[in-house]
């Protein structure tokens with residue numbers, strides 16, 4: 001049974017009791033419209049922790065584009081069924097006024113990595129993301145928190161925030177889950193037409209092939225993608241493209 005908890009205070013009271021009982025806790029933060037990528041994070045959490053908490057919150061402060069926020073898919077009934085099937089113990093489902101008692105007057109500002117790659121095109125996005133993640137980590141106080149490597153810059157920023165603020169939770173990165181075609185699973189894929197979905201699978205194929213970054217960029221453009229950036233971060237090659245008004249990211 002997945003128990004749904006809406007209030008941060010109620011969640012904190014439950015966590016405090018679980019900690020007294022010596023239970024380890026895994027947290028999987030999400031924005032809902034759950035798919036097999038999210039499910040993999042839950043699976044990893046269940047392997048390591050006694051209790052798994054999934055949060056669903058479409059965090060408005062990390063959307064720099066109102067249309068993107070409004071069009072973000074919301075599928076709560078299906079999400080609940082997936083959480084039950086995945087044996088998730090708690091769904092934390094806050095709303096804006098409960099999770100932002102400060103009305104977003106307090107923020108986490110990172111001034112280096114957050115301004116590059118996706119951050120260069122989505123001003124304020126990572127401030128909103130880091131702020132909500134810190135709130136969730138403080139409320140749930142997980143032993144482990146799980147993040148997908150599909151959002152590699154996000155994972156990197158959260159890991160560095162852990163170090164900067166001495167956050168005791170372990171931050172775990174989970175490999176990108178893909179469709180058989182290679183397309184990285186994403187809640188935004190539901191906004192693609194069938195033919196765009198086939199086209200979108202080329203992103204991964206082009207990233208992987210043995211060509212230079214410039215050649216890959218040209219191939220993406222030839223295929224009809226609008227390329228935002230294609231750049232290396234650590235040992236990874238990161239890409240963000242637009243296809244029919246949908247922004248897609250991936251990395252290898």
Ligand code: AMP
Pocket residue numbers: 029030031032037038040041146147148149150151174175176177178184185186187
């Ligand atoms: P989202 O709901 O898109 O904000 O994603 C919630 C978490 O799931 C983030 O840590 C994502 O990186 C992760 N995630 C999303 N898609 C995938 C995927 N295809 N494979 C692995 N993790 C994913």
